[in-house]
Amino acid sequence: MHKKLVLIINSGSSSLKFLLINSKNYKKFLTGIVECLYLKNTNISWNTKNISIKNFYLKSYTTHQEALEFIVNDVLKKKMNIFNNIIAIGHRVVHGGKEIKNSVVIDLSIINIIKRSSCFAPLHNPVNLLGITTLIKIFPSLRKKNVAVFDTSFYQKLPETAYLYGIPYIFYKKYGIRRYGAHGISHSYIMKKSAEIINKDIKSINIISCHLGNGASVSVIKNGICIDTSMGLTPSEGLVMGTRSGDIDPSIIFYLYEKVNMKIKEIKDLLTRKSGILGLSEVTSDFRFSEKKYFFDKKAKRTVDIFSYKLVKYISSYFFLIAKEIDALVFTGGIGENSILVRKLTVLQLSNLGFELCEKFNNKNGFKSNFRISSKKSIPILVISTDEELEIAKETIRLIN
């Protein structure tokens, strides 16, 4: 039987992905997701070799804690009877602040650092932490077998030129204000998978990796090391995202405060929860909506065009950091893996740099797999299905061993 399984928890602001993986051979035993947390239609789906449950309705407005309890008590204990086979738990944590540089086994001091770093990732760190504390309570015997894998670890070697802001240096020294990056677990997986696909040693791989989901970021990797990334002190900087504005002139904040009489809390809410695709489309943060209406709805068109234009700006500036050495441009995340339109609009604007699509390949969507979408004469362009849970699992197994 499945003796030694590792449970992986990846909590986002409104969803929670989970994975049970065999610690010996890395075979996935169970994958699952809870979607629409805190909404009316919270639902759970999970898959094993023999069972596939799709969109099973949980109670309305389910919280993260209730979802975790359901996963453990109902799915793992009652339905699957594999509770006792779990030997360790791996958690995704978005921000490790200044102090944490690598994945770690969780103890009280780590919990305190994650808490302190919550101000840098307010939509993520608190729910990541909740996952940790809830599961330590449910599995007291695994107290010393909980591992935290941080998105910020991937950016430890960013050069000072990339991570410092143009503000007085003392603010970095005293308060840790610098660019930390995010989505590092996904970009790390993409880097390794690209090396495998291209058949190149990871130490010499040069790619631009675009993680385009509800959160979105671009990272440029030179010789297997990330040298710049679009997210900053918090996951708010960079591209236009589901509900986050991405880059803005900081003076907008002063203007809203001084002239529009908005409170700081309201401005924060505006820029993190009401902007981006939601704000531009004026309907929803769900990218599928704007994509579907692109050709006959003005608002949808501007949303997709702006999203794509900002992406082009990042890709082209990062291109010059690796230039002719580039091995591939990679798309991933819900939008990157699925939006034929975004990939097309983006690559069209990059034609001067040597990127060209093969339309036939680009139209080949809907598989959870990796494929090439560039023409023969183009710099390679790949679509890779990201797997943050597998990346967390590998780190967790490495540490508990």
Ligand code: AMP
């Ligand atoms: P993620 O955060 O990676 O799960 O990605 C979520 C985003 O991907 C949402 O904006 C979705 O609307 C978008 N998305 C998912 N499927 C598709 C699709 N088939 N076409 C375009 N966008 C999609």
